[in-house]
Amino acid sequence: MNNMLNFIAGVGSSFRSKMTRLGAGTRLFFLILIYSVDSFKRIGLTIREIYFTGVLSLVIIIVSAFFVGMVLGLQGYYTLEKYGSSEAIGVLVALALVRELGPVVTALLFAGRAGTAITAEIGLMKATEQLSAMEVMAVSPVARIIAPRFWAGMISMPILATIFSMVGILGGYFIAVLVIGVDEGAFWSQMQANVDFSNDIVDGAIKSIVFGFACTIIALFEGFDAPPTAEGVSRATTRTVVISSLAVLGLDFILTSFMFV
Amino acid sequence: MEELISINNLSFGYDETLLHKNINMKFSRGKVSAIMGGSGCGKTTILKLIAGQLSPKSGQVLVDGQVVHEQGRDGIHNIRRKMGMLFQHGALFTDLSVFDNVAFPMREHTNLPENMIKDLVLLKLNAVGLRGAQKKLPSELSGGMARRVALARAIALDPDIIMYDEPFAGLDPISMAVICDLIRSLNDALGATSIIVTHDVAETFSFADYIYFLADGEVAAEGSPKQLLASKLPFVRQFIHSEKDGPVPFHVDAPEYGLDLQL
Amino acid sequence: MERTKLDIWVGIFVILGLAALFGLATKVGNLTSNNIKDTYTIYAHFENIGGLKPRAAIKAAGVVVGRVNSIIFDTEAYHAVVSIDVDNRYIFPKDTFANIYTAGLLGEQYIGLEAGVI
Numbered sequence: 001m002n003n004m005l006n007f008i009a010g011v012g013s014s015f016r017s018k019m020t021r022l023g024a025g026t027r028l029f030f031l032i033l034i035y036s037v038d039s040f041k042r043i044g045l046t047i048r049e050i051y052f053t054g055v056l057s058l059v060i061i062i063v064s065a066f067f068v069g070m071v072l073g074l075q076g077y078y079t080l081e082k083y084g085s086s087e088a089i090g091v092l093v094a095l096a097l098v099r100e101l102g103p104v105v106t107a108l109l110f111a112g113r114a115g116t117a118i119t120a121e122i123g124l125m126k127a128t129e130q131l132s133a134m135e136v137m138a139v140s141p142v143a144r145i146i147a148p149r150f151w152a153g154m155i156s157m158p159i160l161a162t163i164f165s166m167v168g169i170l171g172g173y174f175i176a177v178l179v180i181g182v183d184e185g186a187f188w189s190q191m192q193a194n195v196d197f198s199n200d201i202v203d204g205a206i207k208s209i210v211f212g213f214a215c216t217i218i219a220l221f222e223g224f225d226a227p228p229t230a231e232g233v234s235r236a237t238t239r240t241v242v243i244s245s246l247a248v249l250g251l252d253f254i255l256t257s258f259m260f261v
Numbered sequence: 262m263e264e265l266i267s268i269n270n271l272s273f274g275y276d277e278t279l280l281h282k283n284i285n286m287k288f289s290r291g292k293v294s295a296i297m298g299g300s301g302c303g304k305t306t307i308l309k310l311i312a313g314q315l316s317p318k319s320g321q322v323l324v325d326g327q328v329v330h331e332q333g334r335d336g337i338h339n340i341r342r343k344m345g346m347l348f349q350h351g352a353l354f355t356d357l358s359v360f361d362n363v364a365f366p367m368r369e370h371t372n373l374p375e376n377m378i379k380d381l382v383l384l385k386l387n388a389v390g391l392r393g394a395q396k397k398l399p400s401e402l403s404g405g406m407a408r409r410v411a412l413a414r415a416i417a418l419d420p421d422i423i424m425y426d427e428p429f430a431g432l433d434p435i436s437m438a439v440i441c442d443l444i445r446s447l448n449d450a451l452g453a454t455s456i457i458v459t460h461d462v463a464e465t466f467s468f469a470d471y472i473y474f475l476a477d478g479e480v481a482a483e484g485s486p487k488q489l490l491a492s493k494l495p496f497v498r499q500f501i502h503s504e505k506d507g508p509v510p511f512h513v514d515a516p517e518y519g520l521d522l523q524l
Numbered sequence: 525m526e527r528t529k530l531d532i533w534v535g536i537f538v539i540l541g542l543a544a545l546f547g548l549a550t551k552v553g554n555l556t557s558n559n560i561k562d563t564y565t566i567y568a569h570f571e572n573i574g575g576l577k578p579r580a581a582i583k584a585a586g587v588v589v590g591r592v593n594s595i596i597f598d599t600e601a602y603h604a605v606v607s608i609d610v611d612n613r614y615i616f617p618k619d620t621f622a623n624i625y626t627a628g629l630l631g632e633q634y635i636g637l638e639a640g641v642i
Contacts, residue, residue, distance in 0.1 A: 044527065051530045055537045098548065125355075133352040133411075136312045138341035139369050159541030166544035188551060201548050 025221040028142075032150050032220075035143035045148040053114040053149070053216075054156030058163070060109055065164040068105060069171025072096055076172075077180055089182055090191035093172030098195065098204045099260065102165035104252050107211035110157055111244035115219035118149055119240040122223030123233035146220055153219070157212025158205055165204065203259040210251055215244045265290045265422065265454045266311060271320035273303070273310060280306060282478040283320065288471075293448050293455040295465045297500070298475035299509055304458040305349075307475075308424045311456070312344060313337045324422070342370060345415030346424045351407035353399040359386070359410050360395040366417040385413040388450075389443060405436030409443070416447060423453050429461040437461075441468055462501055466490070474500065476508070563590060563609035568622040568635065573604045576624055576633045582608055584637040589614045592635065608635065 039046050076092040122145065125131050131141040169191075176182040195201070219240045226236035266288040273281045280303040288294045296304045309315045310322050316330040323329070324340050332340060353362050363382045367373060373381070386392040389409040399407055408428065415423060425444065429437050445468040448455045459465055465472065466486040474482040474489075474497060482489060482497045489497055499507030515521065570576075573595060582590035590610035598605045610616070619640030626633050 047534050048530055050534050050537065055533045058537065058540070128350060128355070129348045129352040130354055132314065133346065133348055134354075135314060136341055136344060136346045137366050137369070138338045139366075156537075159537065159544075162541050162544040162548065166547050169548075192551070197549055205545075 021221075021225070024225065025217065028146070028221050028224060029217055031142045032147045032217075035140055035147045036151065038143040039147040039151050042148075045144065046151050049148045049152030050156055053110075053118070053152045054159060057110060057113050057156070057160055060113055061106060061160050061164050062167050064105065064109060065102075065167035066171040066174075068101060068164075069093060069097065069168030069173075070175045072101075072168070073172035073175035073180075077176055077182070086182055087186035088190055089172070089176045090187035091194045093176070094169055094191045094195050095200060097165045097168040097172075098200050100204075100252070100256070102168065103161045103204055103207035103211055104248060106161040106164045106208065107157065107215055107248040108245055110153075110160060110212070111215045111219070111248065112241055114153065114156070115215050115240045115244050116237045118153070118216070118219040119223040119226070119237045120233060122146070122149075122220065123226035123228075123236050126224065126226060127228040127230070127233060129228075146224065150216055150220060153216025154209070154212050157215065158208045161208035161211075162205065199259075203255075206259075207252065207255050210255060211248050214247045214251060218244045218247060264288060265325055266456070267323045268307070268310075269321045269323065271310070271317050271322060273306065273315065273317045273320075279318070279478055281317075281475075284475075284478070284480050286473055286480065286483075288454055288456055290454050291448075291452055292470040293445060293457065293468060295457045295459060295469040295472045296475060297458075297460055297462070297465065297472060298481075299460070299500075302475045303478065304475060305426050308346065308426055308456065308458055311422075311424065312346065313340060342418065343421045344424065345417070345420035345422070347408065347412050347415045347426065347428055349427045349430060350404070351399070351411035353402075353407055353411055353414070355399050357399075358395070359391065359397050359399070359402070362399070362410060363414045363417055365414065370418065381417070382413075385417055386410075388416070388447065389413045390439070405432050405439070408432070408436075408440065412440075412443060412447075416451065419451055419453075421453055423448065423451075423455045425455065425457040425459070427459055428457060429459055429464055437464055444468065462503070466501075562612040564612060565593065566608050566610060566616075568606045568608060569598070569601070570604045570606060570622075570624065573606065574624055574633055575626075576606065576635070581634040582610060582637060583634055584614065584616070584639065589637065606635070 072093045073089060076089050076096075077086055080086045080088055080092065122131075125141075125145065131145070134141045134144065173187060177184045177187050222236040222240045222243070223233075226232045264287040268284060268286040271281055271284050272279055286296075286307075296307055298304055306315065310317060311324065311329065313329045313332065321328050321330075325343070327336065327340065329337070329340060353359075354365065357365065360382055363385055364378050367378050367381060371378075383392055383395070386395055389412055391406060391409050391413065394402065394406060394410070399410070402410065412428075423444075428440050428444065432440065441464050444455060444457065447453070457465060457469065466489075469486060471485055472483065472489055473480055476496055482492060482494050484492070490501065492498065496508040498504070499509060505511055576592065576595065578592050578594055580592045581588045582592065590608055593607040593609045595604060595606050597603075608622075616637060617640045621638045621640065623636050623638070624633050625636050
C-alpha cells in the first residue's frame with residue numbers, strides 16, 4: 001500500500017515540477033518579448049547570433065539534406081517501380097521533404113547542434129557568474145544575451161528548413177535522374193503538378209517556424225535554468241536535445257493533423 | 262548621512278531556514294569594510310542583497326537612503342549604476358577581449374564616443390597595471406590577471422560603492438599583495454566605499470577600516486582591526502589565530518564513535 | 525569576430541534561404557502554372573462523386589481548363605451538385621458530358637469534360 005502511495009506521490013510531484021518548469025519557461029518567453037526591442041535596436045547582437053546558430057549549421061544541414069534526398073530517391077524508386085510508377089519519384093521526394101522531413105529533420109539537427117551550443121553557452125555564463133555580473137552592472141542579461149539568441153533561432157530555423165528541402169530534392173534528382181535514369185522531364189513536371197505551393201510549401205514553412213520557436217526557447221530556458229555547476233550544465237544540454245526532439249515530434253503530429261488531413 | 266549603506270534588522274533565507282537572523286550592519290562613506298566568517302555563513306549573500314539580486318524576508322537594506330528591494334526597475338537600475346562588483350573568479354565575458362570587457366559598462370550606459378571610451382579604458386587598465394594585455398581574451402589570462410581586469414571593469418564608471426567577493430581566494434602571494442594595494446588605493450582615489458567579503462585574515466587586517474564577523478546567522482563581532490585583535494571573544498580568537506577547534510568545532514555532528522564502529 | 529565578416533556570412537545565409545524558397549516555389553510547386561484568372565461557373569450533377577474534392581482539376585482532352593469550386597448535396601433531387609469554375613477562354617457546347625476519373629498513383633479524382641455537338 002505504501003509503495004503504491006509513494007508511486008502516486010512521485011507522479012504528482014514529477015508533474016508539479018514539470019509544470020513549474022513550464023511556467024518558468026513561459027515567464028522567460030514573456031521577458032524575452034519585453035526586452036526584444038533592444039535586440040532589434042542593437043541589431044548587431046542578433047546578427048552575430050544568426051551567424052552562430054544559422055550559418056554554422058549550414059554544413060550539417062546541407063550534407064544531411066543531400067543524403068536524405070538520395071535515400072528517399074533510392075528507396076522510393078525501388079518501391080514505385082514495382083507499380084510501374086517510377087516517374088512519380090519526384091513527387092514522392094518533394095512531398096516527403098517539403099511537408100515532413102524538411103521541417104522535422106532540420107529541427108532535430110538544429111536542436112542537436114545549435115540548441116546544445118546555446119544551452120551550454122548560457123549555462124556556462126551562469127556558472128561563471130557572468131550573468132550575475134551583467135545584472136549588477138545594470139544590464140539585463142535577458143535583453144543582451146537571451147533575446148538576441150531567441151530571434152536568431154526563430155530566423156535561422158525556417159531558412160535552414162527551406163535549404164534542407166531544396167537540397168534534399170536536388171539529392172533525389174541526382175539519384176533518380178542522373179544515376180538511375182528516370183526521365184528528367186517527368187521528374188519535374190509530375191512534381192510541379194502535385195506539389196501545391198500554398199498547401200505544401202507554406203505549411204512546411206509554418207511547421208519550421210513553430211519548431212524553431214520550440215527548439216530555441218527550450219535551449220534558452222535549459223541554459224538559463226541550469227544549476228551553475230559543470231554537471232548541471234552538461235545535464236542541461238542533454239535535456240535540451242531530448243525535450244526539443246520530443247516537442248518537435250509531438251508538434252509535428254499536431255500540426256500535420258491540422259494541415260494535411 | 263554617515264552611512265552610505267545600512268542593513269537594518271535583516272533576516273534572509275533561501276528557504277525556511279534563516280541564513281541571516283535579524284542582523285544590523287553599517288558601511289560608512291569612504292571606508293573599506295570587510296565581512297568575514299566561515300564558509301557558507303552567508304557573506305556573499307549580503308553582497309547580493311545590497312545589489313538587489315535577492316530580497317530579504319524581513320528588515321531592510323538601504324543604499325543612500327533608498328530601500329533596495331522596494332525599488333522598481335528604474336530604481337534598481339540607478340542604484341546599480343553606482344556600484345561595481347568584483348566576482349570571485351572575475352566573471353569576465355569570455356567572448357570579449359580585455360579591452361571590450363572594461364569598455365562594456367561604458368558602452369552600455371553612456372553615449373561617449375569611441376575615442377573617449379578608449380582613453381578611459383586605457384586609464385582604468387593602467388590603474389590595475391594591465392594596459393599591455395588589452396587585446397587578450399580572458400582565456401589567455403592567469404587568475405590574478407583576470408581578477409585585475411575584472412577590477413578595472415568594476416571601476417569603469419567610477420562607482421560610489423565597490424564590492425569584492427573573495428578577492429584573495431586562490432591567488433599567489435604577489436598577486437595577493439597587488440590586489441590588497443589596489444583595493445585600498447582605488448578606494449581612496451575614487452572616494453568610494455568598499456565592502457570586501459573574505460576569510461583572509463592577514464591581508465584584510467592590514468588595510469581594512471572596519472570588520473564584521475558573521476557566525477550562525479548573526480554578527481558575532483565587529484570593530485576595527487586593532488579592536489578585534491585585542492578581542493577576547495572565543496569565536497574571534499579562533500578565527501584570527503587559525504585555531505583548529507573552538508566555537509567552530511572540528512567534528513561535524515556525529516553519533517558516538519563507538520556506536521559508529523558497532524562495538 | 526570581425527563585424528564585416530559576420531555580416532557577409534549572415535547575408536549569404538539569408539540569400540541562400542531565399543534562393544531555396546524561390547527554387548521551391550518555381551521548380552517544385554505549382555505557383556507558376558496555376559493562372560486561371562477569369563472564370564464562369566457551371567453546375568454538374570452527379571449520382572456519386574466518389575472521392576472528388578474541391579480544387580480538383582477539370583480537364584478537357586487532358587488539358588486543365590478549370591477547378592472544382594464547391595460540392596453540395598441537392599435535397600430535392602437527391603444527387604450531388606458540383607459547381608465548377610471554367611476558364612473564360614474555353615466555351616463548351618450545351619451537351620457536354622462530365623465524368624469523374626481517377627488520375628495517377630495517388631488516386632486523386634478529377635472531372636473530365638467531353639464536348640458534345642450542339
